[in-house]
Amino acid sequence: KRLILVGPPGSGKGTQSPIIKDEFCLCHLATGDMLRAAVAAKTPLGVKAKEAMEKGQLVSDDLVVGIINEALEKPSCQKGFILDGFPRTVVQAEKLDEMLERRGVKVDKVLNFAIDDAILEERITGRWIHPASGRSYHTKFAPPKVPGIDDVTGQPLVQRKDDTAAVLKSRLEAFHKQTKPVIDYYGKKRIVANLHAEKPPPEVTAEVKKVLS
Ligand code: AP5
Ligand code: ZN
Numbered sequence: 771k772r773l774i775l776v777g778p779p780g781s782g783k784g785t786q787s788p789i790i791k792d793e794f795c796l797c798h799l800a801t802g803d804m805l806r807a808a809v810a811a812k813t814p815l816g817v818k819a820k821e822a823m824e825k826g827q828l829v830s831d832d833l834v835v836g837i838i839n840e841a842l843e844k845p846s847c848q849k850g851f852i853l854d855g856f857p858r859t860v861v862q863a864e865k866l867d868e869m870l871e872r873r874g875v876k877v878d879k880v881l882n883f884a885i886d887d888a889i890l891e892e893r894i895t896g897r898w899i900h901p902a903s904g905r906s907y908h909t910k911f912a913p914p915k916v917p918g919i920d921d922v923t924g925q926p927l928v929q930r931k932d933d934t935a936a937v938l939k940s941r942l943e944a945f946h947k948q949t950k951p952v953i954d955y956y957g958k959k960r961i962v963a964n965l966h967a968e969k970p971p972p973e974v975t976a977e978v979k980k981v982l983s
Pocket of ligand 2: 783784800802
């Protein structure tokens with residue numbers, strides 16, 4: 771399947787992705803994860819993206835369109851993919867349509883992680899991630915077996931630099947101004963499925979499976 775996950779910061783896109791990936795596609799492309807890896811490796815892309823990310827603003831359309839266009843060539847992404855955090859502007863959505871048209875494919879479903887803003891601060895400030903795999907935990911809602919340690923690799927967990935209450939405000943503003951119109955864009959194509967993203971993770975997973983089966 772070819773899927774897009776859209777929703778505000780902390781709505782659960784990254785949490786549901788590995789489960790969807792295992793069951794419905796082989797390919798998970800998260801622009802946020804790719805950009806964070808580029809920032810950590812200080813690549814030219816990372817250097818360009820760093821400042822906007824730390825302020826909670828979107829990086830330029832050209833940068834993210836370029837990384838997605840390249841990633842879609844991966845052999846593992848030929849039969850299906852999950853786009854997590856992309857497209858986030860209407861321009862990105864239009865560019866994606868062009869990229870897919872060139873490849874003769876189209877998006878099957880857009881999963882909209884609908885949730886009230888008020889819930890998100892607690893989710894964001896309690897999140898700990900394993901940078902190498904993208905796995906995320908939560909001190910209260912999804913604690914690791916050993917605090918501060920990844921269950922699978924035993925490596926240390928870290929907090930994202932943009933996971934503060936102050937930066938969350940900018941990220942939410944960007945979501946409402948720039949990304950909400952993307953949901954309308956796909957709504958007109960009648961491929962949006964609305965999820966109750968405020969529910970516990972297993973219930974959200976069940977909704978996703980119902981939509982996709
Ligand atoms: P990105 O990494 O995409 O961040 P985001 O959209 O803000 O989303 P998050 O990763 O914060 O949330 P999530 O929905 O994945 O939540 P998670 O499942 O981890 O982007 C970061 C930055 O990169 C952007 O600000 C921008 O600068 C740049 N960028 C990226 N893509 C771009 C693009 N296309 N264009 C331009 N710029 C771009 O869950 C959060 C926490 O809650 C976790 O701790 C988790 O354990 C917990 N949790 C999850 N689900 C539940 C649940 N159901 N109940 C209770 N707790 C839960
Ligand atoms: Zn994420």
